[in-house]
Amino acid sequence: MPLESGARWRASLAQGADRFDGALRLWRHLPLSLGLMIELHDHAKIITVVAGIGGMARAAHNDLQPVQVIRNTTLRQVDGRTTGGRSHHLKPHVFVAMPLAGRYLDQLREHCDVEVFSATQPISPEELAAAIGDADGVLGSAQLLFPTEILDRAPRLRVICNVGVGYDNVDLGELSRRGIALANTPGVLSDAVADLVLGLMIAVARHLRECETIVREGRWGEPGLRIPLGSDLRGKTLSIVGMGRIGREVAARAAAFKMRVLCFDTRPDLVPPPFAERAATLDDALRAGDFISLHVDLNPASRHLIGPREFGLMKASAFLINAARGAVVDQRALYDVLAAQRIAGAGLDVLESEPPTTGDLLLQLDNVFIVPHIGSATVETRAAMVELAIENLVACVTGQPCVNIVNAEAAVATKEVSP
Numbered sequence: 001m002p003l004e005s006g007a008r009w010r011a012s013l014a015q016g017a018d019r020f021d022g023a024l025r026l027w028r029h030l031p032l033s034l035g036l037m038i039e040l041h042d043h044a045k046i047i048t049v050v051a052g053i054g055g056m057a058r059a060a061h062n063d064l065q066p067v068q069v070i071r072n073t074t075l076r077q078v079d080g081r082t083t084g085g086r087s088h089h090l091k092p093h094v095f096v097a098m099p100l101a102g103r104y105l106d107q108l109r110e111h112c113d114v115e116v117f118s119a120t121q122p123i124s125p126e127e128l129a130a131a132i133g134d135a136d137g138v139l140g141s142a143q144l145l146f147p148t149e150i151l152d153r154a155p156r157l158r159v160i161c162n163v164g165v166g167y168d169n170v171d172l173g174e175l176s177r178r179g180i181a182l183a184n185t186p187g188v189l190s191d192a193v194a195d196l197v198l199g200l201m202i203a204v205a206r207h208l209r210e211c212e213t214i215v216r217e218g219r220w221g222e223p224g225l226r227i228p229l230g231s232d233l234r235g236k237t238l239s240i241v242g243m244g245r246i247g248r249e250v251a252a253r254a255a256a257f258k259m260r261v262l263c264f265d266t267r268p269d270l271v272p273p274p275f276a277e278r279a280a281t282l283d284d285a286l287r288a289g290d291f292i293s294l295h296v297d298l299n300p301a302s303r304h305l306i307g308p309r310e311f312g313l314m315k316a317s318a319f320l321i322n323a324a325r326g327a328v329v330d331q332r333a334l335y336d337v338l339a340a341q342r343i344a345g346a347g348l349d350v351l352e353s354e355p356p357t358t359g360d361l362l363l364q365l366d367n368v369f370i371v372p373h374i375g376s377a378t379v380e381t382r383a384a385m386v387e388l389a390i391e392n393l394v395a396c397v398t399g400q401p402c403v404n405i406v407n408a409e410a411a412v413a414t415k416e417v418s419p
């Protein structure tokens with residue numbers, strides 16, 4: 001079972017601590033045993049063997065830094081049993097719902113008792129429900145769902161820390177009512193996502209998928225081969241819908257590609273960057289864009305923001321880029337306009353249903369370029385996201401201020417949590 005939780009986990013901790021105690025006793029008595037053996041045998045070979053065992057024990061001791069944490073945890077569990085069956089955590093208890101490198105877990109263990117889901121496949125709702133009962137905080141991907149049935153199983157929960165900027169995996173109102181904060185990782189991924197957006201624009205405008213297929217299929221150099229001609233970015237209008245951190249980074253890159261940047265945002269106080277213009281309405285932005293890139297979060301107001309009517313406003317030569325959330329676009333309507341070549345193409349990092357089913361109609365089209373939700377998927381960016389999520393988690397469960405709480409009204413610090 002991938003989940004290191006419940007009775008089996010606790011039993012293995014207790015066993016581990018017992019073994020450690022045994023090893024420690026042996027280690028403490030080692031000089032005495034060594035002296036005795038030298039006295040008894042006075043034989044160089046035996047000294048070597050015993051010294052070797054001593055070295056191994058020392059090496060094992062050095063490798064076992066987490067043992068200290070395991071022992072603490074075991075003692076707490078014993079405390080819990082003697083005080084009426086409920087775990088009595090001296091440190092806040094957190095559940096990490098995704099595999100994390102050991103160095104991150106060690107960082108967390110300095111402040112918290114840590115339980116971790118270490119399998120590579122996403123945790124199932126049942127596994128999450130089973131693991132969350134004791135948790136003061138949870139850390140997981142921005143795709144990890146928290147329906148009310150799961151929240152009902154988490155009476156102590158004070159914070160959910162998304163490793164991601166999006167938070168459509170939770171019902172923010174419901175979290176606030178329960179006094180649970182949602183923290184995210186804004187900023188650290190903006191460059192990576194913006195880079196990918198430019199990549200998608202170039203991929204669709206320059207037919208990279210078809211061109212690469214020509215090479216792989218050995219057709220490069222074939223007599224009569226027609227290489228598809230693309231479209232320049234230079235001089236084209238990029239309409240950016242949603243001018244948050246990522247939208248702004250996309251704007252900066254587009255300006256460097258000599259594009260005209262038009263931006264739309266529902267926030268009236270939005271000040272566009274000096275090189276960009278502001279569109280008065282979404283419709284104006286959709287009509288003017290040669291490329292239209294979406295950078296809004298998914299909420300009830302933005303679900304299917306782009307549907308049949310909005311596609312009807314776009315130029316026939318327009319490319320739609322979506323690296324936000326799949327459901328911001330009505331995917332059936334997108335299929336219809338792409339299949340009818342009512343718009344030129346689409347570059348997508350996200351889909352309404354991820355991963356797509358094999359029968360997903362979009363996969364049958366040539367004028368769409370799809371990648372598997374990789375906007376933030378670089379080594380550096382993912383590391384920065386995890387580090388920020390850990391910072392958020394530790395701050396929230398230890399009652400420190402946390403600037404990345406999305407629903408400040410959840411009043412993290414005042415939630416009553418019995419020990």
Ligand code: DGY
Nearest residue numbers: 142143163164165166
């Ligand atoms: C985000 O940060 O929200 C990315 O889309 C990953 O889910």
